[in-house]
Amino acid sequence: MSQGAPHRGVVLVTGADLAPQATALLQDYDIVYAGKTPGEDDLVRLCAEHQPEAIIVRYGRITRRVIDACQSLRVISKHGTGIDTIDAVAAGERGIAVKAAAGANAPAVAEQTWAMIFACAKDVVRLDKRIHEGHWDKATHKSLELKDRTIGLVGIGAIGARVAMAAMAFGMKVIAFDPYASRSLEGIRMVDLDTLLAQSDVLSLHCPLTDENRNMINAAALAKLKDGAIIVNTARGGLIDEEALVAALESGKVRAAGLDSFEKEPLTAPHRFQDMDNVILAPHIGGVTDNAYIAMGTGAANNVLAVLQTEGATS
Structure with a gap:
């Protein structure tokens, strides 16, 4: 000046x-x-x-x-x-x-959510790596079909609502937990958190991080999930207890996870997630389009x- x-x-x-x-x-x-x-x-x-x-x-x-x-x-x-x-x-x-x-950034984050859901359900990253290495796993691989399965959304704001609309288009059942929701949306059944965990084949997080919900997806919550569920987080990393998620991924309790945010960012290397082929990682870029x-x-x-x-x- x-x-x-x-x-x-x-x-x-x-x-x-x-x-x-x-x-x-x-x-x-x-x-x-x-x-x-x-x-x-x-x-x-x-x-x-x-x-x-x-x-x-x-x-x-x-x-x-x-x-x-x-x-x-x-x-x-x-x-x-x-x-x-x-x-x-x-x-x-x-x-x-x-x-x-x-x-x-609601459209962008909703799209990133679905990119991760598909990558987890269809094993996109691992199969791509395998075929680049010269393998052909058609005889031994089975992907997860999403039609008629249940997606559970934690948070049903602008992003969660977009994810829900896409899920309905794919023929999925949609349930949601959101104690702050001011209205219910057609086609979405509102439930408590324990019910959502117990019934979700795909669990997707779309809520802000607060002192009250930090590490809400912890060992106790993961134990309530369906066996072989998918977890996707395009919200905030502090919502998930990362050590508990590693254990659930290793045991097979959780089939795969798609993570676009982490407890500490940039992701501290080395990190257990980096060595797991059933974890899809992105550098918190869901809203970067x-x-x-x-x-x-x-x-x-x-x-x-x-x-x-x-x-x-x-x-």
């Missing part, structure tokens, strides 16, 4: 880029990028230097320490839906709004403007 220029508010983006459609919405603000993998110290330094009025969260964690470095912060806007990387308590104490781009990149960016930018422009008009 040149000397003598009028003051422009700063929006800090905890990433290296933002969709052009989003930056166009924020044309009246100076945008500061934190880089691809900002740590807490990086964010504290940038906040102290630039004093942003808004933070758009792509990567890294917005801790109390980061928030305390900001004197002018009015809104923390997630580039996506999960706000578990933001200290909402610390923000609330300061009257700082915390917003998510709800539904922006061309369309979702734009939708999440514009959603996050609009959430910033909704707070800053409203406050500016009433101040």
